[in-house]
Amino acid sequence: MTTSERDVRALRTPWPFTGRTDELELVRRSVTAGRGGIVVTGPAGCGKTRLVTEAVRGTDCARAAGTPATRDIPFAAFAHLLPGTVTLHRAVQLLSGVRLLLVDDAHLLDDASAALVHQLAVHGRTRLLVVAAEGVPVPGAVSRLWSGELLPRLSLPPLSRDETADLLTAAEGVAPDPLTARRLHRLSRGDLRLLRELFTAVRERGLLAAVPETGRWAWRGPVPVTAAVRERTAHVLDRVRPEERETLERLAFAEPLP
Known part of the structure; x- marks a missing residue:
């Protein structure tokens, strides 16, 4: 694969963050001490990931993300945070000490990872910042985060x-x-x-x-x-x-x- 000089510049210099002042403040307040976190949803490409990235900038934040290629692999999204083979109970124990966890592309999580995120929300020791796309299938354990009122949900509209x-x-x-x-x-x-x-x-x-x-x-x-x-x-x-x-x-x- 070749990468042009323009591509390198584009990767190193993201566009300025604009137009989401109120949403940024809401997300920041939701992941402060004493809060359980928030779920951010919206159409593909509307800036969900950029918003939460700005919200956690400068904080001690663990990260995980779903991908299409690993939806059938248990705990794939958390492979870098967990030992090779774990049960759901053990995974919850290991991650309960994480103060802030950002889970991007949660609509692509494997079932075990989705269940882990849900259980972390139930236990309430870890502040969760979960990002999921709208208009696509979402694991039931993820949608239960807001439908079960475990976490508030911010539906992010496209920029005007x-x-x-x-x-x-x-x-x-x-x-x-x-x-x-x-x-x-x-x-x-x-x-x-x-x-x-x-x-x-x-x-x-x-x-x-x-x-x-x-x-x-x-x-x-x-x-x-x-x-x-x-x-x-x-x-x-x-x-x-x-x-x-x-x-x-x-x-x-x-x-x-x-």
């Missing part, structure tokens, strides 16, 4: 158009014009990863132009479909309804259609 414009302004140092802000907000549909890929592609292809006498920048012209943009939008084209698939195939060969 104005908040998206603020983020683009912070990233570029210059505000976009209203039309460009609306366009990028509509195309990204609240997915901040896609927003960044789109913006990066537009900038690198020289499609940004200064708007005279306004101090703003604008993007006009076609959408640059780079490999990264195509990867981020693949789920949009993964249709299951036959009529949608037929429409896409017809458009591919005979656009435009009424």
Whole structure:
């Protein structure tokens, strides 16, 4: 695998954190001493992980995360925190001494890891910060965290158009014009990863132009479909309804259609 210089820069310099001041304060209060924690849910790409990362910055926090490839391996998400073979009871004992535990992508947890998170919430000794995507299947033990009122739940909405414009302004140092802000907000549909890929592609292809006498920048012209943009939008084209698939195939060969 090769990594371009741009990719390295992008990894080392995340965009500024903006637009979630109230949510950030809520999460921080939820993981202070005497609190049990909180569950943060929301659509894919809306900034859940970035929010909780900012919330625990500078704290002594253990981390675990679910992955698609390990959903059938017991306690896979906690492999780095537990010995090779443990029972659920022993795993709870070992992790009860952890003061703060961040569990990312909890919708991808294996059943044993999900049960462990639930039992830690029941015991109440470990403050939990759990992140899960909405609109996808979630292990029952995870959904019981909020449905069983063990932990409060924060449902994180996508950034609004104005908040998206603020983020683009912070990233570029210059505000976009209203039309460009609306366009990028509509195309990204609240997915901040896609927003960044789109913006990066537009900038690198020289499609940004200064708007005279306004101090703003604008993007006009076609959408640059780079490999990264195509990867981020693949789920949009993964249709299951036959009529949608037929429409896409017809458009591919005979656009435009009424």
